[in-house]
Amino acid sequence: MRHRSFFIITTAVTAGALTLSACGSRDDSNSGGGSGTTVVIGLDAPLSGDLSALGQGIKNSADLAVKTANKNKEVDGVTFKLEPLDDVAQASTGQQNATKLVSNTDVMGVVGPLNSDVGQSMQKVFANANLVQVSPANTNPELTQGKDWQSGKKVRGFKTYFRTSTTDAIQGPFAAQYMYNEKKLKKVYVIDDKKTYGAGLAATFAQEFKKLGGKVVGTDHINPDDKDFSSVASKVAATDAELVYYGGEYPAGAPLASQIKNAGAKIPTIGGDALFSAEYINLAKANAEGDFASSVGAPLETLATAKKFIADYKSAGYKDAFEAYGGYSYDSTWAIIQAVKAVVEKNDGKLPESKDAREQITAAMQDVSFDGVSGKVGFDEFGDTTNKQLSLYEVKNGKHVAVTSGEFEG
Incomplete structure (x- = not known):
């Protein structure tokens, strides 16, 4: 996520095993009664x-x-x-x-x-x-x-x-490819929260979506501390957008998506891994149905x-x-x-x-x-993970359900 997250050392030593290091402290409570x-x-x-x-x-x-x-x-x-x-x-x-x-x-x-x-x-x-x-x-x-x-x-x-x-450099495009190629959605309204994670993610989605032939019919920014997004929701409803992409986190993303549907735009909201939380569904309730969230890696239950x-x-x-x-x-x-x-x-x-x-x-x-x-x-020369797996989830019957998983092909 982020948008999409520790420490070390005190010492003592078991005789013949470790020498007390200068950066640690004694601890005689280790299992077996020895120090370490x-x-x-x-x-x-x-x-x-x-x-x-x-x-x-x-x-x-x-x-x-x-x-x-x-x-x-x-x-x-x-x-x-x-x-x-x-x-x-x-x-x-x-x-x-x-x-x-x-x-x-x-x-x-x-x-x-x-x-x-x-x-x-x-x-x-x-x-x-x-x-x-x-x-x-x-x-x-x-x-x-x-x-x-x-x-x-x-x-x-x-x-x-x-x-x-893995990074937004592939997470946004991964979602864009699925929405355009698999869901056949061609017109998107892009919204972000102006934060490092959200703005960057929305930009990579929009870039790939346009590259594929899709059209961005509108863009907007919100304050993630707000809860009333009716103005933005009305603007989305006044367009012919077939989906909304939101770059941001679930505390604002869920009410935003819900209010867009309530404004008359019965279209899915798609976002990154910061929307992939049960809390998104708890906040948006029935209006979360049909929304999507990408996330890093494969679904854990499949590994x-x-x-x-x-x-x-x-x-x-x-x-x-x-x-x-x-x-x-x-x-x-x-x-x-x-x-x-x-x-x-x-x-x-x-x-x-x-x-x-x-x-x-x-x-x-x-x-x-x-x-x-x-x-x-493992890590590459930049410190990035060498695991480039991504997944996309759709809210179905009140739960996030994986709909596709794989590596992004740019």
């Missing part, structure tokens, strides 16, 4: 506010990864701990959280955030401290490929930034690698659903765990001094590769 290294993985997501359903899913899934690593003793002599922070989906708060994490020398990696604009506010803070960041949900291409990515001039700005979700995650998440008793980014959050956390594992093994079973540990973990992340919940996890 505690690695803190930080998490930043909107844990309160309108997007908290997505944020809580991210947090819980990261928590499950940490618990799984500890239970299975994934890294010999290391116990992982999760420290979640709430950014309330605000860039300024995210930046404050990033500064807080950097100042804690026990922090060796960060998972998150959810929103692309929040991610932008954090990147330089983490880069200056060589602290690795893995987002399960940021989808704006600029975060990894630079502001001129659309012209083909791709430049990676921050070596510490990675993500497990053999995700079956254990789904079962374990249910068994853990989390009260909130893992939502659209749960699998990617688990994989982001696991990627940090694997990078820590590589550094520990490289350094004879211990983590080096904090500054060196952060730098080595960032370097190790580039080579991380494993079969994750969301499929094959």
Whole structure:
């Protein structure tokens, strides 16, 4: 998502196994009664506010990864701990959280955030401290490929930034191809919330839709903090649009789509992964029927690698659903765990001094590769996921149902 989203280290050592590192603290409460290294993985997501359903899913899934690593003793002599922070989906708060994490020398990696604009506010803070960041949900291409990515001039700005979700550069066009080629819809009204994620996503959809031969019959912007979109809805209804594309998140997207239908335009609203939430349906109610949302990856229930995650998440008793980014959050956390594992093994079973540990973990992340919940996890030269799978969902009988899944063919 984002628009479309942690930390590390305190130590102690079992005799003959690990040497106490300078960047950790003693912990005599580890299983077996011995001491060991505690690695803190930080998490930043909107844990309160309108997007908290997505944020809580991210947090819980990261928590499950940490618990799984500890239970299975994934890294010999290391116990992982999760420290979640709430950014309330605000860039300024995210930046404050990033500064807080950097100042804690026990922090060796960060998972998150959810929103692309929040991610932008954090990147330089983490880069200056060589602290690795893995987002399960940021989808704006600029975060990894630079502001001129659309012209083909791709430049990676921050070596510490990675993500497990694919970008809007293919998510918008993927939806455009389905709507034009499969649904035979030729006229679209494009609306966005003027935010980094929404505006970028809407632009990539519109560009591909026009390239295919479709027509953009109108464009508009909304304030996502508003709830009354009747003016925009009336403008849509006055056109011959066959669909609406909305670049933004579900708290505004759902009432917008509902009010468009109430204004007389009985046409589907399509959006990105930030509309792929049960909360979208809860807000729009019956008017959500027939609407679409694209999302990164294949539907988790179709992946053999995700079956254990789904079962374990249910068994853990989390009260909130893992939502659209749960699998990617688990994989982001696991990627940090694997990078820590590589550094520990490289350094004879211990983590080096904090500054060196952060730098080595960032370097190790580039080579991380494993079969994750969301499929094959790995990163290209920009820090983007090498998994380019996408899916499109339609609301049918009150639920998001996958209608197509595959890789975008540009």
